[in-house]
Amino acid sequence: MKLLHTALVIATLFGVGAIGAIPVTAAQPAAAQPEAPLPGPAAEAAYEATGEMIVRYEAGKADEAIAECKERGLVVKEVHGPGNLLLCGWPKEVKAVTARTELLKSKAIVYIIPNAPVSIPPLQPAGKAPLAPREAPAAAAPPALEAKSTSVSGYTGAGAPNDPFLNKLWGMSAINADKAWGCAREAKVVVAVLDTGIDYNHEDLAANMRRNPYEVPGDGLDNDGNGVVDDVFGFNTFTGGGDPMDRHGHGTHCAGTIGGVGNNGLGVVGVNWKVQLLAVKVLNDNGSGSTFGLVKGIDYAWRAGAKVMSASLGWQPGTPRALVLPVREAISRAEVAGAVFVAAAGNNYRNNNDTRPVYPASFGDPSDPDGALGNVISVAAININQQPSNFTNVGKRSVHLAAPGGEVKFDSAGAFFTDETDILSSVAATNTFGPNFKREGGGKYAYLPGTSMATPHVSGAIALVWSRPEYSGLSGREIKGLVLSKARRVDALKGLCATEAILDLGFVCAGDADPPCPPIIICPVPCPPSCAWLPPSRPKCRLFRR
Numbered sequence: 001m002k003l004l005h006t007a008l009v010i011a012t013l014f015g016v017g018a019i020g021a022i023p024v025t026a027a028q029p030a031a032a033q034p035e036a037p038l039p040g041p042a043a044e045a046a047y048e049a050t051g052e053m054i055v056r057y058e059a060g061k062a063d064e065a066i067a068e069c070k071e072r073g074l075v076v077k078e079v080h081g082p083g084n085l086l087l088c089g090w091p092k093e094v095k096a097v098t099a100r101t102e103l104l105k106s107k108a109i110v111y112i113i114p115n116a117p118v119s120i121p122p123l124q125p126a127g128k129a130p131l132a133p134r135e136a137p138a139a140a141a142p143p144a145l146e147a148k149s150t151s152v153s154g155y156t157g158a159g160a161p162n163d164p165f166l167n168k169l170w171g172m173s174a175i176n177a178d179k180a181w182g183c184a185r186e187a188k189v190v191v192a193v194l195d196t197g198i199d200y201n202h203e204d205l206a207a208n209m210r211r212n213p214y215e216v217p218g219d220g221l222d223n224d225g226n227g228v229v230d231d232v233f234g235f236n237t238f239t240g241g242g243d244p245m246d247r248h249g250h251g252t253h254c255a256g257t258i259g260g261v262g263n264n265g266l267g268v269v270g271v272n273w274k275v276q277l278l279a280v281k282v283l284n285d286n287g288s289g290s291t292f293g294l295v296k297g298i299d300y301a302w303r304a305g306a307k308v309m310s311a312s313l314g315w316q317p318g319t320p321r322a323l324v325l326p327v328r329e330a331i332s333r334a335e336v337a338g339a340v341f342v343a344a345a346g347n348n349y350r351n352n353n354d355t356r357p358v359y360p361a362s363f364g365d366p367s368d369p370d371g372a373l374g375n376v377i378s379v380a381a382i383n384i385n386q387q388p389s390n391f392t393n394v395g396k397r398s399v400h401l402a403a404p405g406g407e408v409k410f411d412s413a414g415a416f417f418t419d420e421t422d423i424l425s426s427v428a429a430t431n432t433f434g435p436n437f438k439r440e441g442g443g444k445y446a447y448l449p450g451t452s453m454a455t456p457h458v459s460g461a462i463a464l465v466w467s468r469p470e471y472s473g474l475s476g477r478e479i480k481g482l483v484l485s486k487a488r489r490v491d492a493l494k495g496l497c498a499t500e501a502i503l504d505l506g507f508v509c510a511g512d513a514d515p516p517c518p519p520i521i522i523c524p525v526p527c528p529p530s531c532a533w534l535p536p537s538r539p540k541c542r543l544f545r546r
């Protein structure tokens with residue numbers, strides 16, 4: 001989700017326009033992008049716009065690379081060991097492109113790129129779309145959208161959660177999360193929200209924040225020796241410190257969809273009633289960040305034990321792959337660590353991500369020059385009528401599935417607004433949402449649209465399924481394959497994404513006909529509670545005692 005007015009602010013503040021000037025045409029397939037990063041005069045503008053460059057050095061040659069950077073007049077601001085990266089700036093008198101050309105002659109240096117800005121995917125609704133306009137409403141027309149159902153229908157009986165806004169969470173119903181809650185409500189894995197941070201004091205999130213057990217809060221010390229002082233709830237890549245407070249609102253909203261506390265009599269309920277949310281602030285309070293910051297955030301997350309990463313962010317379509325290569329490398333390290341990376345397909349109104357990639361989501365494209373990263377899931381959005389949202393990007397090959405994201409709407413005066421057909425979730429105490437955003441619960445909850453909102457539905461689902469005993473042994477690649485294979489095919493998505501399907505958790509409690517039996521557990525007698533979980537509805541699965 002991205003507010004239209006902030007899109008302009010970000011374009012101005014962070015030089016998105018200058019990055020966009022790098023010559024990439026829609027006709028040029030992603031695979032044909034030159035891998036030698038950004039030669040030519042266009043690069044100059046990109047370096048000047050960002051004021052920073054990322055230098056990737058050969059493993060073990062950090063000192064040599066640092067020395068050479070200094071020799072060329074660069075200022076080494078940060079060293080990021082896990083990625084073999086340096087972040088460099090330069091004084092006015094230094095020509096960045098010239099320094100880069102000289103440095104690339106060094107055997108210690110692999111590549112050099114500008115530190116490109118990344119952001120919440122801006123909403124680009126109908127009327128501005130370059131590709132395949134379908135069902136485009138007139139830009140200023142009031143919404144013709146009528147909700148088929150705004151109630152959660154599948155889980156209203158005994159044991160339904162008591163959260164007051166349950167009946168407004170049409171997205172939970174659309175993915176059959178309410179059916180899954182019949183047997184699965186809790187994710188035991190850590191889910192990292194790579195975003196603007198999380199309001200960890202929010203009434204419906206505080207209990208589901210992951211608490212770093214090895215860090216003593218507020219003592220000014222890095223007790224667990226991970227390089228970050230007092231990182232109890234997560235990491236702030238801008239300060240390098242342990243306070244990931246969200247003052248934008250986007251990250252807190254995504255967090256509530258993954259894991260708003262269930263059955264606490266307050267607000268909403270996430271896909272998981274209970275989960276461990278790790279706040280990784282890679283976007284600032286304007287919703288913008290950079291390649292280097294995102295890399296640091298990803299590496300922090302997997303090192304902190306995150307098994308799912310939710311990334312409702314991205315670069316604009318057609319951004320050269322070479323510009324974001326360090327992010328691919330970081331997601332690859334996360335894959336080795338066993339983590340799944342869920343990313344928004346973007347909101348550029350039917351941009352075809354197969355031909356104009358949106359990174360990092362498009363790193364899951366099988367046509368990537370280095371092959372798809374097996375742990376990346378690219379998420380499109382559907383509206384309340386289970387049709388593709390009027391902003392969502394698509395891609396028959398590179399976008400995997402769709403999840404609830406609402407619809408962009410304008411009132412008769414042409415002003416953007418949100419309503420109950422969008423996604424309701426938690427709001428940070430300090431946020432950037434204007435009066436046109438419909439709210440609930442005295443402002444603590446709000447409705448937002450975007451593939452940003454679709455993404456956390458999938459992240460939450462991966463975490464929930466993975467925590468089931470029968471699936472807990474699966475690898476990241478396998479859990480991704482399982483969830484994609486169980487998605488629900490709909491005609492409306494034909495040709496628009498790889499599965500042509502909507503996320504669906506209906507299989508989770510479907511009984512023993514489908515899912516494999518869990519590993520047989522040999523229990524001592526008397527049987528401890530941990531051995532007694534096997535439901536009577538799974539008679540074919542056996543529990544041994546000894």
Ligand SMILES: [Ca+2]
Pocket residue numbers: 215221222223224225226227228229230231
């Ligand atoms: Ca620490």
Ligand SMILES: [Ca+2]
Pocket residue numbers: 215216217218219220221222223229230231
């Ligand atoms: Ca501490």
Ligand SMILES: [Ca+2]
Pocket residue numbers: 163204260261262263264265266267268269
């Ligand atoms: Ca709640």
